[in-house]
Amino acid sequence: MWQNAHDAYLESRILSADPLELVRMLYQTCIGSVREARRHLAEGDIGARCRCTSKAFGILTELTCSLDHERGGDLSQRLAKLYDYMQRKILEANFQQNDAPLAEVLGLLSTLSEGWDGIRESSQPVEQAESPWSQPMLSEPTPELATHGWSL
Structure with a gap:
């Protein structure tokens, strides 16, 4: 049951990811596989x-x-x-x-992944500037200015 839920979540994540996120996911999965391979090598499995x-x-591949x-x-050729390699x-x-x-390989993948994360962060759209009217006033008006000196 849990595996089906995990698979559905993973499929949803992959289908909704942009190309930058897909590459990031591939790097992370590859890093995990190499780490596991090193562990299994040490264990003799x-x-x-x-x-x-x-x-x-x-x-x-x-x-x-x-x-x-x-x-x-050139970047594509180097990659x-x-x-x-x-x-x-x-x-x-x-x-x-x-x-x-x-x-x-783990070191190279980690470096590539960090670089890719930097590309992803720098490619995020810049938040639109806020309207100056949405900012709070620097100083609250004094009561006499707010009522123009009128009293009831």
Whole structure:
């Protein structure tokens, strides 16, 4: 029951996310998979490690496929090379059963994720300026000014 609710929530989040948020979600999921792979490597759980590295590899493939080389230019090409490098490091870690390549991939992904978060923050629309009439008055009028000196 809980898994169905979680899956529905995740599907809703994905379907309503903008492209920047989708990439952020992919980075976060990939980071989680690499962390889990490192943990399973330390524990000697080969099957779980392979599942986690496979998931991270697949996410990097998806990130590579999502690059727009026409609009992205040089940045897009550099990201493609970086994603390819990380995939090779994941394969190296898996074949050699070595943590160092996974630690390197984790560092690269964390840096990319932080940079992506910065892009996301800087691309948020600026709040429209408030009307000067919505601001409180600097000083409250004195009673004699408020009634223009009239009395009842």
